[in-house]
Amino acid sequence: MRIEADVPLAHCNTLRLPARAEWCATVASGDELREALDFARTRRLALCVLGGGSNVVLRERIGGCVLRMQLTGEELLEEAPGHVRVRVAAGVQWHGFVLACHRRGWHGLENLALIPGTVGAAPIQNIGAYGVEVQEFVEAVGAVDRASGEALRLTHADCRFAYRHSIFKSELAERIVITDLTLRLPRARGPRSDYPALRAALGAVADPSPADVLEAVMRIRRERLPDPAVLPNVGSFFKNPVIGRARFERLRAEHPGVVHWAAGDVVKLAAAWLVEQAGGKGMRQGAARVHERQALVLVNEGGATAAQVLGLASRIATAVRERFGIDLEIEPAVY
Ligand SMILES: Cc1cc2nc3c(=O)[nH]c(=O)nc-3n(C[C@H](O)[C@H](O)[C@H](O)COP(=O)(O)OP(=O)(O)OC[C@H]3O[C@@H](n4cnc5c(N)ncnc54)[C@H](O)[C@@H]3O)c2cc1C
Numbered sequence: 001m002r003i004e005a006d007v008p009l010a011h012c013n014t015l016r017l018p019a020r021a022e023w024c025a026t027v028a029s030g031d032e033l034r035e036a037l038d039f040a041r042t043r044r045l046a047l048c049v050l051g052g053g054s055n056v057v058l059r060e061r062i063g064g065c066v067l068r069m070q071l072t073g074e075e076l077l078e079e080a081p082g083h084v085r086v087r088v089a090a091g092v093q094w095h096g097f098v099l100a101c102h103r104r105g106w107h108g109l110e111n112l113a114l115i116p117g118t119v120g121a122a123p124i125q126n127i128g129a130y131g132v133e134v135q136e137f138v139e140a141v142g143a144v145d146r147a148s149g150e151a152l153r154l155t156h157a158d159c160r161f162a163y164r165h166s167i168f169k170s171e172l173a174e175r176i177v178i179t180d181l182t183l184r185l186p187r188a189r190g191p192r193s194d195y196p197a198l199r200a201a202l203g204a205v206a207d208p209s210p211a212d213v214l215e216a217v218m219r220i221r222r223e224r225l226p227d228p229a230v231l232p233n234v235g236s237f238f239k240n241p242v243i244g245r246a247r248f249e250r251l252r253a254e255h256p257g258v259v260h261w262a263a264g265d266v267v268k269l270a271a272a273w274l275v276e277q278a279g280g281k282g283m284r285q286g287a288a289r290v291h292e293r294q295a296l297v298l299v300n301e302g303g304a305t306a307a308q309v310l311g312l313a314s315r316i317a318t319a320v321r322e323r324f325g326i327d328l329e330i331e332p333a334v335y
Contacts, residue, residue, distance in 0.1 A: 001035055002026055003023060006022065007024035009062065013058050015057065015234050015300050017300070017305065019059060021066040023039075023064065026068045027067050037149055037177070038149070040146075043065075045065045046064030048062055052117035054121075054228065057306050057334045060306065069177070071091040082187055084106050087142070088119050089179065090120025093119075094118060095116070099214075107210045109185065123178065124166060125166070128164065130197065137184060140153055141168075142179045143172075147175070163240075164331060193213055201219060224294065226299060231291075232304075238313075238316075241268070242266050242267070243266065243326070245267060258274075269326065271296055280316045286304055287303045
């Protein structure tokens with residue numbers, strides 16, 4: 001295994017921030033992961049785990065050891081008439097896996113197509129899009145304890161999934177490395193197509209097949225989201241705020257047009273609407289700016305630094321707080 005010193009990471013994050021790692025280990029097997037953890041432990045180095053780098057803001061200098069997760073492989077655990085159970089390694093590319101499942105008639109993940117990044121990161125923020133979250137299919141998560149090297153297996157209940165959240169962002173943050181994901185995928189599932197933007201894209205297709213949904217999701221995403229390879233970004237920079245009903249009614253009395261979705265007892269607010277209304281769309285800081293069509297997406301025009309991106313995010317959050325009294329939470333992890 002290669003463990004190198006002073007490694008540039010600009011090509012390892014989709015915002016193309018010019019970070020450098022004190023140490024960087026590229027991990028492609030269980031043995032290499034153990035070796036890298038030993039290396040960090042004996043030198044008392046902090047660890048930063050990177051998958052595809054599509055949900056991180058990397059500061060100029062990352063002290064300690066960056067682990068680039070490149071574990072690959074897949075194991076079919078069960079093939080039943082109605083479903084399959086498959087274990088897939090953390091370093092596998094998420095979108096490629098979604099396409100491979102779809103081709104084999106394992107359904108459900110079509111709504112999550114074209115989300116950049118790796119399988120191992122998917123449960124961390126419980127990736128979601130077009131009315132579906134990955135947690136619906138997660139049976140278990142395999143991991144290794146960073147301190148002891150012990151292998152762990154977390155059940156769905158252990159993961160405490162919520163909107164863009166899981167135990168991996170709270171109690172287990174910085175304590176484990178995810179090695180694999182076990183998913184249970186239905187073989188005959190009517191696809192989920194009730195999400196408004198998806199429904200609109202499906203147009204006259206009344207009873208869409210999984211292939212129709214896959215095609216529509218990929219079309220919408222290609223039309224609406226800037227491609228990080230062309231305009232570096234990390235997708236949505238802010239989460240949609242979730243507030244209680246009473247607070248929502250007070251907000252709506254003042255701002256009748258507030259875009260929202262009811263979610264049981266609580267209400268989810270469209271962060272993009274809040275940012276636009278607070279004047280976020282024209283904002284920029286250095287080479288970081290708000291995308292002209294997607295108010296939630298901050299882009300690097302070329303040469304932006306983490307300080308510029310985070311400074312811009314902080315000014316947007318202040319503008320939203322001053323206008324609506326709502327706190328925005330950022331989605332990417334900052335290192
Ligand atoms: C254009 C674009 C569109 C996007 N659309 C969506 C969307 O629709 N829905 C959505 O939910 N997200 C979306 N994202 C965000 C991002 O793609 C996902 O969060 C993805 O799961 C991140 O994967 P990654 O491998 O790149 O993780 P990274 O960015 O490398 O890491 C993200 C976090 O996970 C940790 N991590 C990564 N791998 C491991 C591991 N094996 N073990 C322990 N910790 C790990 C990292 O330390 C970091 O804290 C989008 C991003 C972009 C650029």
